[in-house]
Amino acid sequence: MAPDPVLVLQMQRMGDMILSFPMFLWLSRHYPDREVFVVAEEDFFRPLMPLSPRVTYVSWRDAAAGALSGRRFRIILNLSIREEAASLSGSLDADYRLGPVRAPGGALRVLGRWQLYRSSLVGHGRHNRFHWADLNGLDLLPLKVMRLTYFDPPRRPEAANKTVGLFVGASEPGKRPSPQFYAGLAHALLERGLKPVLLGGPADRPVAEAIHSQSQLPLVDLVGRLSLSELAEYGKTLALMLTPDTGPMHLAAWTGLPTLNLSVGHVNPWDTAPYQPGHLVLRSSASCARGCWACRQPSMLCLKGVDPKPVAALATLAVSGQRARLERMKLPGLELFETMRTEEGLFGLRRLGPRDSSGAAKAADLAGEFWRRFFLWSFSGEPETPVREAWQALGAAWPRLVVSLKGTLPVLSRGVARLLREGAPDRGAASALSRELPPFWNLLGSYLEMSGQNADFSPAWARESLELLERLNALLE
Template sequence: MSKRPILILQMQRMGDLILSFPLILWLERAYPGHPIWVVAEEKFFRPLMPVSPRVTYLPWEGLGELRKNKYELLINLSIRERAASLAGELEAEEKFGPVASNDGTIHILGDWQLYRASVVENNRHNLFHWADLNALDCIPLSSIASTSWPQPRTLHRESNRIGLFLGASEEAKRPSIRFWADLCAELLKRGLRPVLFGGPMEQGIGQEVARLSKGPVLDMSGKLNLGELIAVGQSLQLFITPDTGPMHLAAWSGMKVLNLSMGNVNPWETGPYQTDHYVLRSTMSCALGCWSCSRDQLYCHNPFTPSRIAVAAKRMIVEDRDGLRKINMPGLRLSLSSRSSRGLYSLEQVNGSRAQAGDFLGRFWQQYFGAVFGLWSFEGAEGLWKEFTEQNPNLASKMAGQLPRLGREFSRGLARRAPLADSFWNSCPVVLRQFTGFIHLFLQNNSYSHQAWIKVLSFYEQLVFIVSRNLS
C-alpha cells in the first residue's frame, strides 16, 4: 500500500526554494517511503530540478489533482494568502505554517513557523537561519545536528578565476557598478581573473563594469542559464556575491562563496547555509538584522572597499585563515558559516570587532526561545544573560526595568482578554522587541484566548526569573 505524500507549499523566490532543500532531505529520512511534493513557481523550480533533491514539483496553476489526496504532512512556507487558503482546504494529518479556516481567518501552526513570522520587520536580534526554521517544527534537532554538509571545493592553485555575481533582488542589497569595476581592477592587480555573472537584468550592468574596469574581464552576465552557471562555476576559485538566489545555488553546488552581506538582509537568516563559506557584514548596530533601511543613505555599504575585498579574496583561495585575521577591515566583520554546538546554523567570526551588546542579545534570545520551545534547557539563556549583565550593566538594567510594565499589561490582558494596541510590540525598547514581537503575534494567532494569556504569563515569568536572578 502506497504511503501518503508530504506536501510543501513554497511560493517565494529562488533563494527561498533552495533553502527548502535541507528540509526535503530531512523529510526523506524522517518519513521513508512517503512521496514528497513541492508546489512552487515553475519559473523558479524548473531550472533547479537538475540539482534539487528528488521530489515531485507542481506548478501553482492546475492544482485540481492536489485536492484528491490526503497528506501525511503539509508544510506551508509561503506568506501569500493563496497558499494559506490552499493549506486550509487540503486534508492532512498534520499541518505547519499559515493555514486559512473556513471563514478566511489565517492561523499560523507550529511554534517555529509562528516565531519566524514574528521576526518580520523585527529581526535585529534573530539568530535562527531560515533553513533551520523551515524544519524545526517537524524535524528533531538531533537529525539537524547530525547532518554534515560537503566542504566547498578547493581547486588547484594555478586556477585564478574569481566569479562576481552582480545582481540582487533590491538595489540596497547589491554593490554599485563603480564598486564592481574597481573590484575587478583590484583583483587583476593581484593576478586574479574576474568573471562577471548575472541574469538578463544584469547584462547591461556587466557590460558597463567590464568597460570601466579597463582590463581583461570576462563578462558572462545574461548569457548563462542556471545549469550553465553551475557548470562554469566549478572552475572558479571563489564566488563573490550579494545575498541573492544564485548565492544559495553556488553554496548548494559546492562553489566557495564570499557573501557581501549589505543592505536590508540578515546573514544569520539568509547567509550561505552550508559550512565554510565567508560572510562579510558591516559592524553598524543597525546592520545586525535589517528588514528595511530608514536612514537617508545606505551607510552600511561604505566600509565595503574593493581593495580590502580583493586582499581577502586572495587569502581565501589559498586557505590563509591566519592572514585573513590580520587584514585591517575597519567597519566590517568577516565570518565563516558553521554549526553551533547544538547543530544549528552559526557564523564564526574570523575578523572584525569584538562582540557587541547586540551580539549578546541575539545569542540570549536564541537560547531563550530554543528553551521555551523545548529544544534545550534554560541553562544557556541564564549563562548568556549573566555574561550580558557583566558586559553591559546599564543596558541590562534598562531591559529589566521594563519588565514590571509588561507584567502589569499581561495581567490586565488575562483579566480582560482585551487585544493589545497595534503599537505594543515596537513601543518597547529594542532590547525587548524579539520577545514582545513574538508575544504580540502569539496572542493574535490565538485570538486572545484565556489559555493564550496564561501561556504568555508563563513565557514572561520565565524571562523575569532569568533576568532577576542575574541582575544585582
C-alpha cells in the same frame, strides 16, 4: 498500502527554494517511507531538479487545477507567504498543518511556534540567530535529525585557478553594491593576479554595462548568458564567487563553490547567508546594519563601509587558502564571519579577525546568543541552564545594561494585560508593544504580538504569554 505523504508548499523565489533543500533531506531521513511532494513555481524548480534532493515536484498551475485533490497528507507545511498557498493548505485533507493556513471561509492562522516566530521577525529581527533553512524544519523535526546531517564544506580550488565570479545582481538594487564598487573591485582583483568574471541574470545587463563603462576593462561578461543549470556547471570552474544575498549565492553554496557573501542592504546574514559551513560573510559594522527591513538613513551606511580594496584582499586570501591570515586581518568598519554549525546542528556565524582591543564581547553577539538559547528552550525543549549562562555572560560583560533591561521587563507583562483587556486593537496599537521597549526586547515582544493576533488576543493566549514572561523573569535572577 503506502503511508500518507508529506506536502511542502514553497512558492517563493529561487533562493527560498534552494534553502528548502536541507529540509527535503531531513524529511527523507525522518520519514523514509513517506513520499514528499513539493508545490512550487515550475520556472524555479524545473532547472533546479538535477541539484535537488529527491522529492516529487508539482507545479502551482497543476495544484491550482486540482492535481492534489482527493489525496490525504500526513503533514502539510506551507513555507509560502502567498494567499493562494494558505488557501491550498486549508483546502486539502491532512492530519497536521504548519505555516500559514486559511480554512475555507475562515481566518488566516499561522500554525507552529517556529513558523509563528518567523512571521514575527518582520521589522524586528535585530537579534534573531535562526537561519531561514533551519526555521523551515524546527516545528516538524527533532533537533537530532539536523544535528546528524553533515554538509560538505566548500571545495578547495586548484592552486592555478585564479578565476573569481562577480555576481552583480540582486532582487532589489538596495541589496547589492553599486556598479562603481564592482568596477573598482575588478581593478583591485586584477592587481592581485585574480581574473574577475561578471555574472548575473538578464535583468542585470544595465548593471554590467555600467561596470564596463566605469572600469574601462575588457572583462569577461556572462551576465544574462547562462541558464541556472549552466551557471551551476560554470561554477565548477571558479575558485570563488563574490556575491550579495541572492538566489545564485545559495546555488553556489549548495554546489560547493566557495562563496564570499557581501551582506549589504536590508538583509540579515543570520537569516539568509550561505547555509553550508565554511563560507565567508562580510558586512558593515554600522549599528543600523543588524537585520533592518528597510533603510531609514539618509544614505545606506552599510554600503559606504564596503571598499573594493579590502574585499579584493579577502578574496585573495580565500582563493589561496590562507585561513590563518583571515583570522588576523583588520577590517575597519567591517565585520567578517565564517558560516558554521552550532552544537545543536543549526546554522551559526563565527566571527573572524582580531578581537577588540578592550577584550569586551560585543553586546549584540551576547544578546543574540541569549535569545537563541531562550527560544530553543521555550520551543524545542532544550535545557534551561544555557539560557541562564547566556544571560550571565551578558551581565559579566555589560553589568549596567542587564540591570536596566531587567527593570523594563514588566512593560511586556503590562502590554499583554492591556491587549487582553482592550481586545484586538488596530495594527498600529498592536505594534506599540514593541515600540515601548528597548531594542533588546523587540524579538520577544514582536513574537507575543504576533501570537496574540494569531489567537485573537484570547485569555488562553494571555495566560500562556504571562506564564512565559514569569519563567523568563525567574531565569534572569
